[in-house]
Structures are given as C-alpha cells and as structure tokens.
Amino acid sequence: MEQAGPLGAHVSTGPGVPEVRTGTVRVPARQRAMDVDRERGVTAAGAGAGARGEHTHSEPPIPRTRAEGARPVVQRASVRGQILDALRTALVAGELAPGEVYSAPALGERFGVSATPVREAMQQLALEGAVEVVPNRGFRVVQRGTRELAELAEIRALIEVPVMLRLARTVPAARWAELRPLAEATVRAASSGCRATYAECDRAFHRAVLALAGNRQLVQIADDLHRRAQWPLVGGPVSRGRADLLADAAEHTALLDALIAEDLTVVQSLAREHFAGGC
Template identity: 60%
Template sequence: MAPVRHCVRDQVLAALRGALADGDLRPGEVHSAPQLAVRWGVSAGPVREAMHQLMSEGTIEAVPNRGFRICGLTARDLAELAELRAALEVPAITALARDLPPAHWVGLRPLADAAVTAAALGDGAAYAEADLAFHRELLAPAGNRQLVAVTQHLHRRSQAPVIGRPPRGAADLLADALEHGALLDALASGSPDRVERMAREHLTGC
C-alpha cells in the first residue's frame, strides 16, 4: 500500500477517534464509509480501513449492507476493563518501582505533561493518545511485549464512548492527567507500597 494511502487512513482514524471522544459519533448510530468519506473529503477506501481498525478494537461493529454501528460501553463494561487493566498493570508497575532507580522516571515527565496539556484544553482525542503513550512507556521497561500489547488493547477499548454518558469534560480529564504526575512522584520516591496504592487508584478509581 502506498505511503500516501497510509497517511490518509491514519488521518481518518484520528478524525474518527476525535469524533468519538467529542460525542459527534454516538453509541447506536450507524455510519457508512461513503458517508464519512464525503464528510472528510476523502475516498471511501481509507475510511473503510480506519473503521476496520476500530472494529478490531471493539469500538464499532459491522452492520451488513448498512455500514458500521458505534458500540458504546456500559458502566459494567468499563468497570470490568478497569479491573483487568489493574490486574495486569499494577503488579508490573510495582515490580518496576523495586527494580529501577528513581531517576529513571524523569524521562516520562514530558508524556505526563502532554496529557495535562490536552486535558486542560478539553481535547478528548489528544488526551486519549497521550494517556495511551504514558501507560505504554510506563510498562515498557518490564520487557514484556505481550503485556504492553494486551494492556494497550484494553486501554484503547476503555476509551470507547459510554452509553448514556456525555463525553468527559476538561475537569474530568485533568483530574486523570494529574494522577500521572502523582504516580511518577511516587515512583521517584522509591516506595513500592505507595506506587502500588496509587497505580490501583489511578486505574480503578478506588
């Protein structure tokens, strides 16, 4: 596939994620690739490719002869995803807190700051990407590629719109974003117990 086609697909994927984060595409709605192609002034092919990527993530589902339906999460779905993420991420982060020197975590500050900036602007799509990047790099030193891949998939899945809830505003996003910095402070303190507690609170809200 030509690089230009990849670029258009990635741009459409970013636009789709932004529309989902902003509430422009809502759970239960059905959209066709040609319809969205007209909306963004591109051909239908890259739109289909981008929508198939979202389908692989569980954010949308195919509707025969109609297009794709937006799949919203229920509150139970969200809680279960958070529980799964915590089960995988918290032990890994706690182990890293024991194994790595506090100075290691300084390198993650720019990622935490990027999340805060996106959150303060109320940019849900940019925050989602910054949040993913932070957690990916947080777990990367564990050296387990499958752990990173699985947790990133669960994380991406949890970013789908929630049925019956409006998109998260700047205040909610900022509260989450600031927890990244607090978690880095805990990691820099060299206290695994504190890290475990804060990581669990960040991922589950309790």
C-alpha cells in the same frame, strides 16, 4: 424538513436538529483518481456502495472538529492510517455516537476521500471492537455501559499494578525522571479540556511506563484495553469535564513521584485508584 446535505445525503434540518458540518481532508488529485477508479471497479463487480446498500439519507449529523480546518494534506501512502486516526479521535470525542450507524460513503465525503479507505479503516475498528458491521447499511458504533467500563478497569489493574510494583523495585530514579515530560503533557492536555487530546497523552504515558518492563506484548495488550476504556458510554456524557481530566493527570505526576521515591505503598495505592477512576 429534509434537504440535500453536504454529505450528499438528505439531512434533517428541523427544530433541535443540528446541521451537518463537514471538514475536508484534501487528497492529491492522482490519489483521488485512483480511489475513484478503484470504487468504479468494485461497483462494476456489483459490490460498490450502492450494492452494499450503504444509504446516507438518514444518518445523524457529524460535527466538524476544530482541528479539521488545519488538517494537513493526506499523502497517498497514509490515507487509510490518517482516516483511521481521525475516526478514532471522533469516536473518543463522542462525534460518532454509540448506537448510530454510519456509512463509508458519507464518511468519505466528510474527509474528501473515496469510500474505500474509510471502509478499510472501519473494518479495523470492527476488529478492535469499536464498531460492528451492519449488512447493507454500514457500521454501528458499539454501545457500552458502566459494567463494561468497570470490567476493563479491573483487568487493567490486574495487569498493570503488579508490573508497576515490580518496576518500582528495579528501575532507577533517573529512568523514571525521564518520563516527567510525558506526565506533564497529560496535565497540559487536561487543561485544554479536549478529551481526544487527553486520551492520546494518557495512553502515551502508560505505554512508556510499561515499556520499561521490556515486554512488547504486554504493552500492546494493555494499550488495547486502555483504548477501549476511553470510548464513550451509551447514555453518558459526551466527555468528562475539565476538572475530571485534571484530576486524572495529577495522578500521573503523583504516581511518577512515588516511583522515583521507591515508595511501594503509595505506588500501589495510587495505581489502584487511578484504574478505579476509569482512566
């Protein structure tokens, strides 16, 4: 059975099909009006949502996250950035399923904004390789298998392990000790069982370690590879279990202990095991 869904689309409500639940990111009235005017201008030029053919009637349901109800008011200058962050979180959490197509208008309804900032954010995700443009429909979430994950882990190990070993020889123990709060933050995030929260803390720890090398390009490239490694696998579980996240987080603290102790053998062993685990 189909009925009008909260995204302004027809949503299947038959047996076994969850209903669409939406969370709203409230945008100030002035910004909303500007977005609407901008959308009308695009439509008048023949390139609006209708002209693009971004249909919403057959899209999969988009679950509401627990954090959406407490999301702060979106400010005009950061609408696109906040939507991009929200989409990245939904991607890591598995709310945007691999292989599914989502339109900017439907996602805009979810966040309470026009399709324009959503479309811009999705274009950025397309540049990052998270989604691909589907002409006249929207954006499809990429499908990844275990082979791609293994390849990403191999590349990360080739980049980060030698850097960590070099830093272990040159960075004083006091500097490593300053990273203890970041390592502990990954443990707390893992304890929550939220993969999206853990993903952010995980990347923050690795960025801080690599930043000690003083090479911003290195940090940026490594972080991009890390982000891609966190996307869900097609046909795989939506998220790793809490026990798996805790094991990954424990490796952070153990690695930090080895770096402080300047134990190069343990640093190399832990680093390689860490990347082999895909984190």
